[in-house]
Amino acid sequence: MTPRPLLWRLTPADADPWQRIMQGALAELQGLFASDWAEWINRPQDEFRTVLEHADCWAAGWAQGQPLAVGRWEALESPGTATLMGVYALPAARGTGLAAALVRQLVARAAAQGHHHIQLDVVATNQRALRFYRRLGFAPTATLPLRNPLGLDELELALQLPRRLAA
Structure with missing residues (x-):
């Protein structure tokens, strides 16, 4: 039996x-993220802490931590x-289902905050x-591909989320 993520x-x-x-x-997927490995490699850990203070960032794994x-x-900015x-x-x-479970969690969190549309590039x-x-x-x-800072075209994908019902 496969463990639950x-x-x-x-x-x-x-x-x-x-x-x-x-x-x-960023090192493995050079050019597949809008950010570049070189701009992140020497960042102090405090910058990562700051992002985590303000972001709804999640992890998935088989063991906590x-x-x-x-x-x-x-x-x-768009409502x-x-x-x-x-x-x-x-x-x-x-291929283990961890990333899918993680994305479903992120989507659910956005929907719970009242968002009805979630996108990514x-x-x-x-x-x-x-x-x-x-x-x-x-x-x-329908958005045309945008060129990222590394000069690569990015496609926008989106998912409509269910609207919350008014109480």
């Missing part, structure tokens, strides 16, 4: 493992719209990520 919110105390995972993600997948969401950011699963966690050549998000119900929007 554990999900937990990352706090500033989790800055060290989150920093290691994000730096590893041992994250194998991470991600976060933020509200956008009711949120974005997924920094979703990454370590190579050993791919994926580098157009990242077919693995595009297939993953499509399996979770995300679809390309």
Whole structure:
């Protein structure tokens, strides 16, 4: 029987493992994130703590405190719209359901805060990520691809969330 994924919110105390995972993600997937490994590698841990103080950042794993997948969401200026950011699963966690459980948690958190639309950007050549998000119900929007700071085209994908019923 496959164990059930554990999900937990990352706090500033989790800055060290989150920093290691994000730096590893950026090193492994050069050019597939809008951020660049070189801009993150020398950042002090305090900057990672600061992000975790303000972000709704979550981890997934088989044991509490041992994250194998991470991600976060933020509200956008457009009312009711949120974005997924920094979703990454370590190579050993791919295909295990951890990343899917994590994204479902992030989507549920955004919906619980009253958002009805959640989006993300994926580098157009990242077919693995595009297939993953499509399996979770995300679809390309009509927005034209945007060129990220690394000069790569990114596609916008979105998911409509159920609207909360008024009490």
